[in-house]
Amino acid sequence: MNRVENIWGVRTPHERGTEWPERVDQELAVAEAEVDRWVQSACVLCSNGCACDIAVKDGKMVGVRGRAGDRINHGRLGPKGLYASWQWSDQDRLTHPLVRTSEGLRQATWDEAMGRIVEESKKRHPLKQGFYTSGQLFLEEYYTLAVIGKAGLGTPHMDGNTRLCTATAAAALKETFGSDGQPGSYEDIEHCDALFLFGHNMAATQTVLWSRVLDRVEGPDAPVIVAVDPRDTPVTRLADVHLAPLPGSNQALMNGLIHELIEHGYVDHDYVARHTIGYDELAATVASYEPKQVAEICGVNAVDVQHAAEIFGRSERVLSTVLQGFYQSHQATAASCQVNNLHLLRGLIGKPGCGVLQMNGQPTAENTRECGADGDLPGFRNWANPQHIDELAKLWNVDRLKIPHWAPPTHAMQLWRYVDQGSIDFLWISATNPAVSLPELPRIRDILSREDLFLVVQDGFLTETAQYADVVLPAALWGEKQGTFTNASRTVHLSEQAVDPPGEARSDLDIFLDYARRMDFRDADGEPLIGWTTPEEAFEAWKECTRGRPCDYSGLTYDALRGASGIPWPCTDDAPEGTDRLYEDSVFPTEPETCEDYGHDLLTGGSTTPEKYKALNPGGRAFLKAMPFTEPPEWISSAYPLIATTGRSPYHFHTRTKTGRSPQLKQAEPKVWVELSAADAAELGVAEGNQVRVESARGWMEGAARIGGARPGVVFVPFHFGYWDATEGAPPSAANEFTLTEWDPVSKQPIYKVVAVRVRKA
Template sequence: MPIIPIQSATVKTTCPYCGVGCGVDATPASATEVTIAGDETHPSNFGRLCVKGSALGETVGLEGRLLAPKLRDRNTGLLTDVSWDDAVGTVASGFARIIAQHGPDAVAFYVSGQLLTEDYYVANKLMKGYIGSANIDTNSRLCMSSSVAGHKRAFGEDLVPMNYEDLELADLVVLVGSNTAWCHPILFQRIVKMKEKRPEMKIVVIDPRYTATCEMADLHLPLKPGTDVRLFNGLLAFLAEHGATDAAFVDAHTHGFDAALAAAGPADLAQTAKDCKIDQHDLMAFYRLFARTERVVTVYSQGVNQSSAGTDKVNAIINCHLLTGRIGKPGMGPFSFTGQPNAMGGREVGGLANTLAAHLEFGDPLHGEIVQTFWNSPAIAQRAGLKAVELFDAIESGRVKAVWIMGTNPVVSLPDSDRLKRALDMCELVVSSDIIEKTDTNAFADVLLPALGWGEKDGTVTNSERRISRQRAFIPAPGKARADWRIICDVARRMGFDGFSFAGPQEIFDEHARLSAYRNDAATGVHRAFNVSGLIGMDRARYDALQPVQWPLFAPDGQGVVRLFEDRRFSHADGRARFIATAPRAPKNAPDEDYPLVLNTGRVRDQWHTMTRTGRSAKLAGHIGESFIDMHPQDALACGVREGELARVASRWGSMVARVQHGGGMPRGSVFVPIHWNDQVASDARVGAVVNPVVDPVSGEPEFKHTPVSIEKFHVTWHGFSLSRSAPDLDMVTHWTRVHGARFVRYEMAGRNRFDASNGDHRDWARTLFRIDDQHADWIEYEDKSAGVYRAAHVIDDRIESCVFISERPDLPARAWLASLFEKDRLDEEDRISLLLGQPMGKGEDTGPTVCSCFGVGRNTICNAIRDKGLKNAAEITSCLKAGGNCGSCVPELKKLIVETEMARLSTV
C-alpha cells in the first residue's frame, strides 16, 4: 500500500471515540500537527464535537508509538526489532503449528471496536472461514452484546430501528443506565436543544447515580442497582391494566405477550416501588407519563447492557414498546446507544464469537453453507466460539494456546483482570497489533505488530443509528506501521490461504457488501435486513467519496432506510416480533458482611477507554486528573475513610487504590470508580482487577455494574504532587498517578516513609526525586517543620524545571496556576515568592480545576463570574466566559456551580 502523503487540504473523516460517529474536518499542518473541527455536513453531529473529539489534534503525535515489529525473548523478556517478513512468518508459523498439533479451536483472535469494518471483515473471514474456528471475539462484547442478544430475541436480527432525528421528534425521552451528558454528549445536546425549543418535551433519567445527565431531567428515578427488569415489568403490567396498549399491533405483528405479562406479575405499584427503592409517587409519575405519551424513545446504554441480566433488561424495555406499538414510527422506539466507534460495523461482519457474518448465524446449516460458498473457503466454523471472558478462561486452562489481540487492552478492560495476566503469561503464543508499545497487555506479548492509528488508516465505521461513514487517512504511516487489514491478510497468505489478495480497503468493502446481498432472500437463502447492495461495485474514487449513509441501502447513490419496521415486518421467519418473558432475578454475588457495598464502574467525561489516546491530551487531563472512589458520606464514615484521602477498594477478585470523593450523586450502599486508569498511568488504579467476572448467560456480557466490595483506608504518611519537564524517580513513592501536561508531566503522589525535617530529609528526597546532583543548583524551597509541609522548585536559567509540594494532609495547593509557570520562559520575583507561598500572589490567577475543557475555563473563574456579575444561568456563563459553548458537556456542571455559589452567598449573609 503506498505511503499516504500529508494532505494540505481539509479531509473529512469520522471521530474514533464513541458510537455517535461524529464527522470531523481534519486539516494537517504536519505529520504531528492537525487542526480539528466538526463537519457541519455530517448528519450525526452537524458540526458539533465533544471535548474529546475537539482535542483529537493533541493526540496524533508519535510519543510512545509502536513503530516497528518486535519479537520478545522469553528468557530475557527483551524486545528486538525485526522485519515485517520475520514477524509475519513468526505469527503464521506459530498459529499453523498449534492448529496442526491441537486443532483450530486451540487458537483465537480478540479484536476491537476500534478496528475499521474492513479490518474486522478479514479477521473474521480468516478465523471462521479458513482456520475453521469461531474463536474470534471483540471488546464490544463488554459494552453492547446484551443489546445484540435482546434485538435478536425480539426482532429476529440485530437491528437498531431508530435514528438520531427520533430523539428530537420524541415528546418523552427515557434515558436508562446512560450518563448521556458525559458519554454521548453530542446526542445529549440534540435532546437538550429540542427541549429548549419545546419545553413540554419531557426527559426521564433512570439511574442509581445522580449524574450530570440528571441536571437536565424532569424526573430522576434512582432505582436500586439491578432492578431494571422489575421496573419495566411493572411498567408492562401497568400499561396492560390501564389499557394503554395497541391491541391491533400486538395481535397482528407479535407473539408471546401472554407469557411476558405473566412473568411481569401483577401491576402492584407499591411493591414495584419497594423492590426498586423508588418513591412510589415518582414511579407513578413515570408510568403515567409513558402511558399517556405516544412519541416515546427509550435510550439504554451500558447501565443496562453491562449486567448478568443485561439481555433481559433490554427485552423488558422492548416489551413495553411492542405492547404500545411504539416502534417503527417517527419519534418512538427502543434505542441502544453504542459505546465504541465501530461496534456496529463489527456486528455487521461477524466480529462476535456467536455470529457468522452479514447477520448470518450459527445453528442453521444453511447459514454456514451460504457464507462458506460465498467465500469459497476450505472450512467454516460449525458452532459458536468462546466469548471474551470464557476465551481468557480457556487461555488460562491451556485449551487456547495462541491468541492474537488487535487494538484493545484486555488486561485493563476485562473483569478479574489479574487473572488475564496469569493467562497471558502461561499462553504459548501471544500476538498484539497495536499503535502503542507499552500497554498493560503488550507487556505479555511475544510478537508486537505496529498498526496504523486514527488519521493514518482508511476505511469505514458504522455508528449507533446504522450510518456508515468513512474514516480517511490524512497523515502518512509512521515508521513501519501497517493497516490492520493488511497485517491480517499477510499472515493469512503466509499460512497458505487464498482469498486475501486485496489491493486496498475498497476491495474488502466491496466483498463485504456483496456478502450482505448474497442469497439474501427467502427463496434461495436467508432474508435479513442487513443489506448494503447499493454499495456493491464502488471503484476507488466512489469509495473515497462515499458520503455518510444508513443501511439497509439497496440502490446505488440512493438513500438508506431511515427507520426500520415501518412496514411492521420483523426478521423472524413469520415476520412477527417476540415478547420475551423476563422474570426478575437478583444479581449474582450479593453484598455481605465482608463486602457490604456495590461497585459500579463507568466513564468520566474527558477520557476514553484505557487512555492510550486521550491520556496524551493536556486539555483532557485538566478535568479529572486521577482515579476516584465516589461514595456517600455516611458510607465513607462507616468505612473509616475521608474525602480527599486514599482508600483501597477490594473484592473477592482483586483490589485497587484511589482517592475518596463525595460527588453528591451516590446512594447509600453504592460506590463508583471510573474504568480508565491503568498500570501505565497509575501505580494501582486498575479497577478491572476488582470487577466481578460473572456474565449474562445469554449475551456473555460481564457484570461491570454490580461487584460486592469493601473499602478501607490506604495508610500513608504524606501526600504530594510534582510537576516536571522530565519524569521523576518514583522508587520512593508508594502511590502515584501520572497526569499529562502541556509542557510538563504531573504526578499525584503519596508515601509511607517518614521525613526527619531536622536532618534535611525533605530536601534529600526531593533532589533524588528529580535526579539533581548539583549542590549549586538554583533550588527554591520552603519548609514548615511543625506542619510537615515542604515546597521546592528547581530553576535553570530562570526557567522552572520542576517543583514538588508535600504535606502530611491531602489538602494541597492548587495545580492550575503552577502549570501556567511552565509556559513562561523566565520566572520573575513574584513567581518565585508564589512558589514559596504555595499560591499565586496576583489576585484571581488561580483559575481552579478545569470545568470547561473545550475553552480551558476553571472552577474559580466561573464561580467568581457568577458571584461578581450576577450570572443566573448557563447561557449567561457561556456568553461571559465561553464555557459550555462548544460541546455542552459541562453545562450540567455549570448549573451546579450556580446553585453552589448562591448557597455560599446566602450562608454568609
C-alpha cells in the same frame, strides 16, 4: 471555548419537528490559514461517530473540525473528539515490530515477526487458536479477519472487547426482532415527546448526542425526560423523573413499568395482536410486579414508578436509549428486552420520534457484529441455519464444513477461560487492552503470563497488554489509514488516510492480508482465499456478503460516502440514500429463513432449537420476551456491605491510550476517583479528596474520594485508569482489580455493575 469546562458547548435551541441547527466545532494547533489540507473522516472516540475533517500541515495531523452537513453531529464535536482524536499521533508510538527474547522485547523486522507468528500458527490445530479484537478497527479489517478465521483457519474462537460493552445490544435486538440493527434514528430526538434513558449516562458517554437532547430541552415543546440510573448525573439532574434502582434490580423495575402499562390500559392490543408473539406470558409474568413490590426490590419510590409508566403510556412519541447500566448486569438481555417490549406494547416503533436505540459503547462495535469478527456469522447470518452456512461457503468458495457452525461461537469470556485452561495457546489481540479492561485483572494477568501461551498484540502503543506479548505488531491508527465504519445508529462513514503511519507501522488490514498470504489460505479452486488488497476492494467484497441481508450495504460506494453526510444502512438500489428507521411497516426479520438467531431462554441462556422456533410460526412478528426478576450472583454482606459499579467519564475513552495523551483531558481527569454518597462517606469518616481503598473478594484499588453522586449503598469507579502512566510503586488504580468473572446468560456480557465491596481510608 474551553470544552473541558463546557463539555457540551453553546446551545442552539429549536422546536420539536424542526432540524437540529448546525454548529461547527474546531480545534487547531496552528492558525487556520496555515492548514495545508482538510481530510474527511469521523471521530472514533465514542459510538456516536461524529463526522469531522482532519487538519494536516507538513504531513502531520494538527487539528479537527466538525462536518456541518452530517446527519449525526451537524458540525459538533465533543471534548474527546476535539482534543484527543489527533493529539496522540506522535507520542511514544510503536514504530517497529518487537519480538520476545530471554531478555525481553527487542526490535525486529516484519519478516522476522510475521515469520514467527506463521510458524507458531501452522504448527497448531485451528481449535488451539483464538482472536480477540476490538470495536475500534474499520469494517474492511473486521471482514478480512472474519474470513481468515472462519474460512482460512476454521476456528470458532473469535470475539472482541465489544463483548464487554455492546453484546447485550445485539442480543436484545435478536431476541425481540429476530436480527441485530438499531430500529430507531438519532433524528427521533427532534420528534419525541418523551425520552427514556435506561442505564445510559449520555452526558458522559456520547457528549454530542447529549448536546442534541439539550437543544430540544431548551427549545419549545421540550420532551419529558425519564432517567434510570443509581447515580446523580447531568442526565438525572435534568430529568423530570429520576429512578435510581439498586444495581442488579433493573429487571424488577422493568417488569413494574410493563405491569403499569397493562394495568392502566396503555396497551395497543390491536397492534400487539397483529405484530407480536408472547403477550399472555408477558402479562402473567409481570402481574405481581406492583409499584409497592418494585419499590421494595429496587429501593425506589413507588409513585415515581407509576409516574414514569404514565409518561410512557400517555406520550404519543417516545424514544428510549439503553446502555451499560442495563448491559453490564446479570439480567442484561432480559431487562433490555423489556425496553423493546414497552415500545411494542404501545406500537411506538418505526415512526418519527418513536423508537429504541440499544446503544454501543465503541465506535465500530456495529461493524464487529455485522462482519462476524465477534464470533457471529457475517451479514447477520444464523450459525444454526444450514442455508446461511451454504451462502457463505458459496461466497467464499470453500467447503461448508470449513466454516465453524457445529456449536455457538466462542464468546470472549469463554475464550479467556480456554486460554486459562490451556485449550487455546495461540492468542492474537488487536486494538484492545484487556490487561485493563477485562474483569478480575489478577486472573487476567496470570493468563497473559502463561509460559505455554503464544501471544500476539497488534496496537499503536506499547500498552499494558503488549508488554506480555511474544510478538508486538505496530499498527497504523485513525487518520493513518483508509476505511469505513458504522456508528450506533447504522450510519456508515468513510475515513480517508490523512497522514502516513510512523516508522514501519502498517494498517490492520495490511497486517491481516500479510498473515493470510504467508499462511497460503486457498479457496476450493486453489486461488487465494482473500481476493482483495485495498480497503475499497474489501468494501466491495463486503457489499456482496450483505446483499439481501438486513444489514444490506449493496447500494453504498466510497464515492457516495465522500458526500456531505454518512449514510445509514440498509442502502440498496431501492433505497439509494439509506434507511433512517427500521420496521416502519412493523414487519420484523423473524422468519426462520431470515432471522439471525432462533432465540434463547432468558434465565439459562439455553438456545431455542430450530424446530421449536419454526413451530412458533413468527411470520414477521416480534417477540415479547418475559422473565421474572432474579437476584444477582453477588450481593452485599457484613464483610462487603456496599455495591460497586464501574463506568465512564466524558473526558476519557476506554483505557486512555489516546485520551490519556491529550494535555487538556489528562489535566481534566489525571487520576482515578471513587464516588461515594454523602451518607456512606460520613459513616466511613471519609472527606472529599481522601484516598480510599475499594476491596472485593478478588482484589483492590485506591483513588481519591468524591462525595455525592452515588445513591446510598453504591460506589462508583471509572474503569479507564490502568498502570501505563502510574508512578513506580503506586497502588493499583484499575477498577477491574475488584470486578468479578460472571456474565449475562444470553449476551455473555460481563457483570461490571454489581460488585460487592468494602471501602476504607487508604
